[in-house]
Amino acid sequence: QLLSSAFTRIRDFRNNLMGGILGMTPISGDMRTYTGLTGAAQTIGNMQSLEMARQFMTVIASSFGPLAVPYSLDFTLSSNMNATYDYIIVGGGSAGATLAARLSENPNIRILLLEAGGEENILSTIPVAAFLLQKSPLDWAYQSEPQARAAFGLNENRIPCPRGKLVGGGSGINYMLYVRGNKMDYDRWGQLGAAGWNYSSVSPYFIKMEGSRDPEGDPGYHGTTGPLTVTPLQETFAVDRAFMQGVQQYGLKVGDVNGAEQQKFTYARYTIRDGKRCSTARAYLAPASSRSNLHVVIFARVNKVLFDSNKRAIGVEFNKDGRTFQVFTRQEVILSAGALNTPQLLMLSGIGPRDQLAQFNIPVIQHSPGVGNNLQEHAFSLLMFTTKFGTSFVYTRVKTVVDAAKYAFSGTGSFASPGLNVIGFWRSKYAYDERPDIQIHELDYIPGGSFPNMVLGYILNLNRDVLFKYLAPYMLSDGTMYAITLVRPRSTGTVKLTSADPRTPPKIDYNLFDDPRDLEAMVEGCKLILNITETPAMKAINTKQFNTPLIPCSKYPFNSDPYLRCLVQTLTYTIYHPTSTAKMGDDNDPMAVLDPYLRVRGVAGLRVIDASAMPEVPTGNTNVPTIVLAERAADLIKGQTLRPQSLPYSSQASILSYS
Ligand SMILES: Cc1cc2nc3c(=O)[nH]c(=O)nc-3n(C[C@H](O)[C@H](O)[C@H](O)COP(=O)(O)OP(=O)(O)OC[C@H]3O[C@@H](n4cnc5c(N)ncnc54)[C@H](O)[C@@H]3O)c2cc1C
Structure with missing residues (x-):
């Protein structure tokens, strides 16, 4: 009986796997086959199907020279790292890669970009394969x-x-839709307390970043x-x-x-x-990656921000190849780890709602009730x-x-x-x-x-x-x-x-x-x-x-x-657009984690520049709004801004509250 049951299970598993691969219903055609499988076998079957689909496409793609990844990045390994940088950027995604490229335009500024994931691969550059990147090593695969x-x-x-875990971040696994959002979105940011942010201040950056x-x-x-x-x-x-x-x-x-x-x-x-996909790694980082003042370290997962006794961020601790490193900054640490990982990192570093930090015995550097809220x-x-x-x-x-x-x-x-x-x-x-x-x-x-x-x-x-x-x-x-x-x-x-x-x-x-x-x-x-x-x-x-x-x-x-x-x-x-978990706002908003210059309130030397900073989610897909935010933030750090541009549009008349 035992043998027969084992045989049935193996047969069912094979049928489901083949059925899955071929896109057909299980060969036995009824629910009993599926329900007869254990949960583990179902998962293994699904993973195997997915892995086979990925490998099949990768092998085919690798046989065609023109499909190679269309750029290369010049990475500096941790052993070559300087001990101190002007800016340490945590996360090389849509915002982080943009920022690293823009800040390193000044050869006198030394930048370190730490990215937890690796590089794009042959599959990730092929647009039709975007879906297959989910639950792959390029994805944090949260739920x-x-x-x-x-x-x-x-x-x-x-x-x-899904969250991109590679240089390029979300822009390395997303569906590549180019959408700016509604003009009123940016005016709302200003109205919600992010002074200086409005459509006319971001519109020149939309034009600057775009190669249409x-x-x-x-x-x-x-x-x-x-x-x-x-x-x-x-x-x-x-x-x-x-x-x-x-x-x-x-x-x-x-x-x-x-x-x-x-x-x-x-x-x-x-x-x-x-x-082929034009991620921020390709658009921004590739042209900048051989600059001697920009160091990019991959597979480097940051654990927390380090502070001195005056609540100034002085560096970060990160893990790479099973070892723990500390690296220091003369000016600022910038968190660009995305709207899910940035609030996590803030809390791990002691910035967040006091009660949550206490729950995990994390010493409070700054009570900031807005961290992780307003998702x-x-x-x-x-x-x-x-x-x-x-x-x-x-x-x-x-x-x-x-x-x-x-x-x-x-x-x-x-x-x-x-x-x-x-x-x-x-x-x-x-x-x-x-x-x-x-x-x-x-x-x-x-x-x-x-x-x-x-x-x-x-x-x-x-x-x-x-x-x-x-x-x-x-x-x-x-x-x-x-x-x-x-x-x-x-x-x-x-x-x-x-x-x-x-x-x-x-x-x-x-x-x-x-x-x-x-x-x-x-x-x-x-x-x-x-x-x-x-x-x-x-x-x-x-x-x-x-x-x-x-x-x-x-x-x-x-x-x-x-x-x-x-x-x-x-x-x-x-649809993979989390935002606003460490929002900008004014002094009167206790939930505002950042000021309008994206500086973390209550501490020094720390900014957040990614989708977390948005006071409100844009009306549309969020890659381009995140890049535009990073473009303008880079200029704010440099102490410069593009001249606001007035395109035909007026939203002031009809902005309503939605309580
Ligand atoms: C599957 C999918 C489809 C999407 N489709 C579209 C689309 O078609 N169009 C569109 O406009 N938007 C789309 N988006 C949304 C868009 O890509 C994101 O809004 C955008 O990438 C967010 O940028 P970010 O810089 O805030 O974060 P991310 O781009 O996610 O960057 C965060 C980076 O930080 C790294 N990181 C995280 N934690 C650490 C740590 N502790 N140490 C070091 N590094 C760390 C991550 O690995 C990642 O590279 C999609 C997103 C996904 C996931």
């Missing part, structure tokens, strides 16, 4: 606390929180000579074209969302150069549709093989896009000011068409019901899906310590839908998509919504408000 009102379709209601290759952007709004290359989408699928026609048939505007007006739909613009994120949910054969990306098709070859030889075609091909902004009736509260990301595939289901299930933490009852019947079908994204959330969450050990991930609670209006706005976003998919353009490609059982929503009438509410709460993710 949220169980959500009380969201993520019911995810194991333990936990949302995956887009002939269709709004005139006057774009830069063409900056380091960050921006490229329009290269190739569209029929689902993308139908959606763009559909939004117009429905009466919505199309055009540049990074120009005069944001509330429009457009084919995506990507931070891609010559078909803002963009929740999203997915509506999925099948479409006519040949209208979308399906990985098993001959076209995909042809496209792969085309990409390998010319860097063009569908592989030069991560597949989020149309984006748009829209105001629901729950919007609290002039800004759109909903962003739509249209994808040119559906789950089982893009990657094997086991891979998806593992990366997205989907539970069995969603994976096998809702998604499995559509595997290898053509289709399209829409990430309905709440870009002006009212609910806020927290980042807390789980331990005094720097190696332990922080406790991340998004607290999604704490304010019920957030959920209602998402429902309105779903209805927008349902309306657009009824237009003649979408009907022409036979667009049909998934109607398989979505547990627990199937008890409600299909597409009724309760059904959509339930769908949003079941298929809930966050």
Whole structure:
């Protein structure tokens, strides 16, 4: 009996693995096969599928010379480090790499950049492979606390929180969408206490940083000579074209969302150069990395900031190759470890809410109640549709093989896009000011068409019901899906310590839908998509919504408000945009961790320059707003600023409070 049971388990495991790899339902075709597996075997199966997918793509990619990583960085190993620097930057991500490059323009300033991760690899530069980087060594692979009102379709209601762990940070694993946010976002920063920050003060930096290759952007709004290359989408699928026609048939505007007006739909613009990812490592650090005044150390995880008895930051302690080092600064330590790791590092260094530090016996350098509070994120949910054969990306098709070859030889075609091909902004009736509260990301595939289901299930933490009852019947079908994204959330969450050990991930609670209006706005976003998919353009490609059982929503009438509410709460993710966990603000705001010059209040010689510093999350994807923040911060440190630029726009009239 024992042997027979072992044999059955092995067979089930193999079937699931093969089923996963081939993108098919388990060969036995029923739930018993899946449920018969132990949790460990499921995870191993998923990881093996993912690892095989990664290795397969890496081996193929490595065989093509033109696919090599398109730049090299000149790293200085710790043994060559000077003992003292002018600035020590912790974290070489979107902000940190930008900052290191800008500050080291002055050859008299010595900079040390410490990055916990390594370098980009061949896979990370290929846009279509972006999804495969999650839960890879390039990802911190955090997950949220169980959500009380969201993520019911995810194991333990936990949302995956990918974070780039490499030089380039988030810009090294993200989906490369080039989005600036709403102009009013930056005016709000100023109004919330970050004096000097407003749209006219950041707009010259948007132009300075941008190397646009887009002939269709709004005139006057774009830069063409900056380091960050921006490229329009290269190739569209029929689902993308139908959606763009559909939004117009429905009466919505199309055009540049990074120009005069944001509330429009457009084919995506990507931070891609010559078909490969343009991370901040490539855009900023590569041209600067051979400067003798800039030392970059990889695989160096900082444990804490060191202070003298006057509460001045004097250096940091970090780990590399199993050894602990201390390194010192003449001027400042700058934390650019991202909105999840920066608050963790502040707390580990003794700056944070007193009660939390006491819980872990961390001596208090400065009580700062705002550290780790005010976590803002963009929740999203997915509506999925099948479409006519040949209208979308399906990985098993001959076209995909042809496209792969085309990409390998010319860097063009569908592989030069991560597949989020149309984006748009829209105001629901729950919007609290002039800004759109909903962003739509249209994808040119559906789950089982893009990657094997086991891979998806593992990366997205989907539970069995969603994976096998809702998604499995559509595997290898053509289709399209829409990430309905709440870009002006009212609910806020927290980042807390789980331990005094720097190696332990922080406790991340998004607290999604704490304010019920957030959920209602998402429902309105779903209805927008349902309306657009009824237009003649979408009907022409036979667009049909998934109607398989979505547990627990199937008890409600299909597409009724309760059904959509339930769908949003079941298929809930966050779109990797955490911000505001160490926000800037004025003297009267006890929750403001930073002053408007990004200096940590209550201590000396310490700044935070990354997405944590934003007083409020921008209305859109956060890579470019983080880089612009770093660009302006570098100038503030240098004691200079670009002249504010007034582009046609006025927001002052209608900024409302949203309490
Ligand atoms: C999967 C994914 C998809 C995304 N898609 C998009 C998109 O399409 N468009 C867009 O605009 N935005 C996107 N984003 C968001 C965007 O990339 C981030 O907002 C941005 O990268 C944040 O920049 P940052 O500098 O604040 O932090 P990061 O870029 O995360 O940089 C932090 C760096 O610090 C390092 N670090 C952390 N802790 C330590 C330590 N203790 N010691 C040393 N180093 C440390 C990290 O390894 C990392 O390199 C996406 C993000 C992800 C994860």
